[in-house]
Amino acid sequence: MSKNMKMSGQRPGPGPGPGHGPGRNTGPVQKPKASKETIKRLLKYIAKDKMMLIIVFFCVIFSSATAILGSYLLRPIVNNLATDLSAVSALVKDSADYKACLATGIANLIKGLLVMAGVYLLSVVLTYTQARIMIGVSQRALYTLRRDLYNKIQILPIRFFDERTTGEVMSRFTNDVDAIGEMLNNTITQLISGAITIIGTVIIMFYTNWLLAIITILFVPLMLKAGGTIAGKSRKFYSAQQAAIGALNGYIEETVTGQKVVKVFCHEDKVTEEFSELNDNLRNKQIKAQFFGGIMGPVMGNLGQINYAVIGGIGAILCIVKKVIAIGPLKIVLGGFDIGGVTVFVNYSRQFSRPINEVAMQINTIFSALAGAERVFQVMDMEPEEADRPDAVNMDDIEVKGKVVFENVTFGYNPDKIVLKDLSLYAKPGQKIAFVGSTGAGKTTITNLLNRFYDINKGKITIDDRDIKDYKRDSLRRNIAMVLQDTHLFTGTIRENIRYGRLDATDEEVEEAAKIASAHSFIMRLEDGYDTMIEGDGDNLSQGQRQLLNIARAAISKAPILVLDEATSSVDTRTEKHIEHGMDRIMKNRTTFVIAHRLSTVRNVNAIMVLENGQIIERGTHEDLLAQKGRYHMLYTGMLELD
Ligand SMILES: Nc1ncnc2c1ncn2[C@@H]1O[C@H](COP(=O)(O)OP(=O)(O)O)[C@@H](O)[C@H]1O
Numbered sequence: 137m138s139k140n141m142k143m144s145g146q147r148p149g150p151g152p153g154p155g156h157g158p159g160r161n162t163g164p165v166q167k168p169k170a171s172k173e174t175i176k177r178l179l180k181y182i183a184k185d186k187m188m189l190i191i192v193f194f195c196v197i198f199s200s201a202t203a204i205l206g207s208y209l210l211r212p213i214v215n216n217l218a219t220d221l222s223a224v225s226a227l228v229k230d231s232a233d234y235k236a237c238l239a240t241g242i243a244n245l246i247k248g249l250l251v252m253a254g255v256y257l258l259s260v261v262l263t264y265t266q267a268r269i270m271i272g273v274s275q276r277a278l279y280t281l282r283r284d285l286y287n288k289i290q291i292l293p294i295r296f297f298d299e300r301t302t303g304e305v306m307s308r309f310t311n312d313v314d315a316i317g318e319m320l321n322n323t324i325t326q327l328i329s330g331a332i333t334i335i336g337t338v339i340i341m342f343y344t345n346w347l348l349a350i351i352t353i354l355f356v357p358l359m360l361k362a363g364g365t366i367a368g369k370s371r372k373f374y375s376a377q378q379a380a381i382g383a384l385n386g387y388i389e390e391t392v393t394g395q396k397v398v399k400v401f402c403h404e405d406k407v408t409e410e411f412s413e414l415n416d417n418l419r420n421k422q423i424k425a426q427f428f429g430g431i432m433g434p435v436m437g438n439l440g441q442i443n444y445a446v447i448g449g450i451g452a453i454l455c456i457v458k459k460v461i462a463i464g465p466l467k468i469v470l471g472g473f474d475i476g477g478v479t480v481f482v483n484y485s486r487q488f489s490r491p492i493n494e495v496a497m498q499i500n501t502i503f504s505a506l507a508g509a510e511r512v513f514q515v516m517d518m519e520p521e522e523a524d525r526p527d528a529v530n531m532d533d534i535e536v537k538g539k540v541v542f543e544n545v546t547f548g549y550n551p552d553k554i555v556l557k558d559l560s561l562y563a564k565p566g567q568k569i570a571f572v573g574s575t576g577a578g579k580t581t582i583t584n585l586l587n588r589f590y591d592i593n594k595g596k597i598t599i600d601d602r603d604i605k606d607y608k609r610d611s612l613r614r615n616i617a618m619v620l621q622d623t624h625l626f627t628g629t630i631r632e633n634i635r636y637g638r639l640d641a642t643d644e645e646v647e648e649a650a651k652i653a654s655a656h657s658f659i660m661r662l663e664d665g666y667d668t669m670i671e672g673d674g675d676n677l678s679q680g681q682r683q684l685l686n687i688a689r690a691a692i693s694k695a696p697i698l699v700l701d702e703a704t705s706s707v708d709t710r711t712e713k714h715i716e717h718g719m720d721r722i723m724k725n726r727t728t729f730v731i732a733h734r735l736s737t738v739r740n741v742n743a744i745m746v747l748e749n750g751q752i753i754e755r756g757t758h759e760d761l762l763a764q765k766g767r768y769h770m771l772y773t774g775m776l777e778l779d
Pocket residue numbers: 146147148298549550555573574575576577578579580581582
């Protein structure tokens with residue numbers, strides 16, 4: 137990936153960026169080590185709805201209790217039916233007694249069934265209520281979670297985005313949050329109702345028949361052991377699965393957005409191959425995760441069936457025999473059990489293993505959710521952009537003149553790879569400074585430092601003699617208008633996109649800015665003019681037109697400092713001439729840094745800096761530099777090509 141994509145040009149260029157190959161997220165699987173922490177944090181999100189949770193809690197208790205009670209009602213019904221039937225069969229058929237006895241029997245049965253139905257109905261209503269409330273609670277929690285995540289992402293440094301694919305970041309909002317939602321919707325109530333059902337069933341089982349109760353409970357350690365073993369394995373694979381999904385999404389996003397680049401370089405085969413690799417990885421991880429998640433239910437179910445059979449058999453024997461075993465003074469009564477008792481007991485042994493079963497089957501959901509939550513919290517725990525100093529100055533409150541000084545600035549995106557070395561420069565208010573130099577020389581990096589996308593390692597950058605770290609960061613950015621090298625337009629009208637540069641700009645100001653940027657005439661040629669909708673990052677416009685809109689966006693801003701990073705690289709020379717005129721107006725009274733590819737456009741600036749490998753190797757006016765007969769001279773006269 138990184139190999140082929142580097143060909144697509146310098147970063148941050150349009151299309152896929154380098155360095156985000158497969159495998160970045162597929163390294164060693166991180167186990168959800170801090171599951172407890174993660175669960176605690178998740179619970180905090182639903183804990184805000186305390187009242188609702190209390191109601192849910194009571195609903196769960198009562199619905200579970202009524203379900204248990206409902207089953208118990210079967211015992212007298214079956215027993216009565218048995219006695220009634222034997223009474224009836226003892227009488228002479230069609231005699232008056234027979235009819236009366238039959239009628240009482242049927243009446244008893246109906247009465248019993250009606251009571252039972254009533255109890256079950258109550259249970260159903262409670263379950264419904266609890267589910268309804270819980271969905272509300274969990275959706276609110278998800279809402280908050282998404283909000284917190286999004287807010288967090290807004291304060292993360294640019295580094296966070298530079299180091300990740302968009303798809304990977306997106307995946308935290310989609311897959312990971314979805315996984316959490318899945319769990320919150322059902323699992324919590326199921327856990328509570330499971331616990332209550334287990335406790336209630338144990339009590340009622342001992343009440344019904346202690347021997348059978350003990351036999352049933354003896355199965356528990358077996359189930360727990362089996363469940364625990366499978367769960368341990370599946371948790372590991374679920375983390376791996378979520379990570380693999382993130383990596384695959386990242387790759388898809390990257391290659392879909394960069395589809396044109398892929399096609400231009402005929403990388404379809406390569407991309408397909410790399411996709412298969414990631415897809416394969418996801419499949420492998422998913423097979424393992426789903427397998428261990430999936431066999432949980434059946435394994436537990438089978439253990440339950442064995443228990444069921446054993447209980448049925450022993451229960452039947454206990455109905456037939458009755459034996460009193462005397463151990464000293466202690467008399468243990470075995471047998472003498474009733475048929476109604478066996479019926480309900482068999483039910484209970486089922487009900488008893490059901491919650492264990494259910495929770496076991498939810499293990500998928502739980503582990504996906506925990507893995508997802510961990511990835512979400514991981515982002516939330518990231519270092520945000522360094523906080524403003526407490527005494528930081530708000531640039532909006534002072535009159536910024538626009539004196540910019542770099543003093544021995546050293547910087548590297550990674551500490552071990554220095555990009556700018558000991559760089560110094562000085563711009564008086566209103567001056568125009570141009571940077572020229574080959575791709576990768578560090579021109580864009582300088583502008584990244586000026587608006588504090590990245591903070592420098594050594595040295596000092598000042599604006600109006602004050603360290604830029606002493607300004608409030610957002611006020612600093614408001615006071616530097618930028619035309620970034622990679623243009624970006626948002627979904628909305630052209631007017632809205634230009635106004636992005638200053639939200640309180642009037643329609644007239646928007647048009648004025650567009651005129652300055654030479655965008656007005658092409659906008660007017662569009663069917664809807666300024667109200668033309670921009671879709672998908674401006675795919676319905678040419679690259680040059682997009683650049684013009686970006687320039688207009690900067691033109692509308694009143695910032696005293698202006699940065700133009702290859703702002704006109706994609707427009708034709710004729711339009712560029714047009715813009716140049718407008719540019720002079722934009723630059724007027726603003727300290728301007730121009731990065732330009734075509735040297736002809738920077739002739740009139742106050743100073744030109746020739747950058748090479750992160751150092752300024754020549755500086756001076758156009759005439760000075762030509763006279764020096766150095767690198768600039770060679771570049772300008774075409775003896776040396778840029779790039
Ligand atoms: N976000 C980043 N992370 C790591 N290295 C980067 C990043 N952006 C740029 N670089 C590296 O810094 C150097 C200077 O890049 P840049 O300032 O963009 O050059 P240019 O002069 O073409 O604008 C290049 O070697 C580039 O690979």
